Amino acid sequence: MKYIEGLMDDYTMDRDSAVTLGKFDGLHLGHQQLIRRICEKEKAGLESVVVTIWPDPKNPALLTKGEKKELLKKMGVSWWIDCPFLPEISHMSSEDFVRDILVKRLRAKYIAVGEDFRFGYQRKGDCHLLEQMQKELGYTLEIVPKEMYQEREISSTYVKDALEKGNMELVTELLGYPYTVRGEVLHGRRIGRTLGMPTTNLIPSVGKLLPPNGVYATKTVLEEGIFNGVTNIGYKPTVGEYFRGVETYLFDFEGDLYGKEIEVQLYSFERPEQKFPDLDELKAQMHRDICFGKEYFNSKE
Numbered sequence: 001m002k003y004i005e006g007l008m009d010d011y012t013m014d015r016d017s018a019v020t021l022g023k024f025d026g027l028h029l030g031h032q033q034l035i036r037r038i039c040e041k042e043k044a045g046l047e048s049v050v051v052t053i054w055p056d057p058k059n060p061a062l063l064t065k066g067e068k069k070e071l072l073k074k075m076g077v078s079w080w081i082d083c084p085f086l087p088e089i090s091h092m093s094s095e096d097f098v099r100d101i102l103v104k105r106l107r108a109k110y111i112a113v114g115e116d117f118r119f120g121y122q123r124k125g126d127c128h129l130l131e132q133m134q135k136e137l138g139y140t141l142e143i144v145p146k147e148m149y150q151e152r153e154i155s156s157t158y159v160k161d162a163l164e165k166g167n168m169e170l171v172t173e174l175l176g177y178p179y180t181v182r183g184e185v186l187h188g189r190r191i192g193r194t195l196g197m198p199t200t201n202l203i204p205s206v207g208k209l210l211p212p213n214g215v216y217a218t219k220t221v222l223e224e225g226i227f228n229g230v231t232n233i234g235y236k237p238t239v240g241e242y243f244r245g246v247e248t249y250l251f252d253f254e255g256d257l258y259g260k261e262i263e264v265q266l267y268s269f270e271r272p273e274q275k276f277p278d279l280d281e282l283k284a285q286m287h288r289d290i291c292f293g294k295e296y297f298n299s300k301e
């Protein structure tokens, strides 16, 4: 997959393209519908192009740039054009955006958007404008109906609402894949092993949205395979930590993971993080957490 930040000033497409546009935070099931459609057009000789337009890259998001890149690649997208919300974009009239960017620069012959897609200066462009311009500019527009879940349109906002409540089952349903936190395994304070529970500690990327602090049933993807476990997200108030970490006890794993990149998939919330009066009480609770995790996965597998 080719990745371009900006407006393709230095690039030209070799072929005509099938384009979809939006923020695409989370790449949820609705987004996947659009992406499937543009990828299908590859069979007809069109390049599949995803254009993401970011209002503010500093806003916390469901996916980091690296995660989004990997998912788009896996979905079979040929080009990802990540377009920061620069004045030349935000002040461009909707008509100019379609003519100059989509048709001239990207050579769009097919465009897929959801019915509420807005673009251009003051967000005046919409699917009706795209529809009106298609004949003159020689592309085909498809307005894709909204993918629903429990009578609500799936959107990044819906996913964020569920994540904020720690409803990981719903998050997984809306995304079509489990919510994942990645990072390098760092050294903790090594108290875990004195508790008889060695753990992997990682610090999530800045800007990555997390569910509430607490304990979750998780699966961790390692080079060695995928391991069930339980994960605490938070500041470890009993021992006091300075950063919000993601700490996992893996069932049935022994080995050294320091410095390795791992991926923690969050499946189910068990309880909020608590401050315990001493390490013995924390340890007793962590044993109950392990039982919760094992029962959770036994009931699913």
Ligand SMILES: Cc1cc2nc3c(=O)[nH]c(=O)nc-3n(C[C@H](O)[C@H](O)[C@H](O)COP(=O)(O)O)c2cc1C
Pocket (backbone or CB within 6 Å): 187, 188, 189, 190, 191, 192, 193, 199, 201, 215, 230, 231, 232, 235, 236, 237, 238, 239, 240, 247, 248, 249, 272, 273, 274, 275, 276, 282, 286, 289, 290
């Ligand atoms: C499943 C699990 C649940 C945990 N729950 C809490 C908790 O509720 N409160 C807390 O202060 N720390 C909690 N912790 C973090 C422990 O304080 C931490 O594992 C221990 O201090 C070891 O930290 P270390 O890896 O830095 O040595 C939890 C850790 C795990 C793996």
Ligand SMILES: Nc1ncnc2c1ncn2[C@@H]1O[C@H](COP(=O)(O)OP(=O)(O)OP(=O)(O)O)[C@@H](O)[C@H]1O
Pocket (backbone or CB within 6 Å): 021, 022, 023, 024, 025, 029, 030, 031, 033, 034, 112, 113, 114, 115, 116, 117, 144, 145, 146, 147, 148, 153, 154, 155, 156, 157, 158
């Ligand atoms: N449920 C859905 N089904 C089909 N298409 C969708 C769905 N949700 C969004 N889209 C379309 O995907 C593109 C990207 O959507 P975008 O990421 O901008 O918004 P969103 O997912 O609705 O999130 P937000 O809650 O931030 O508005 C747009 O064309 C949009 O209309």
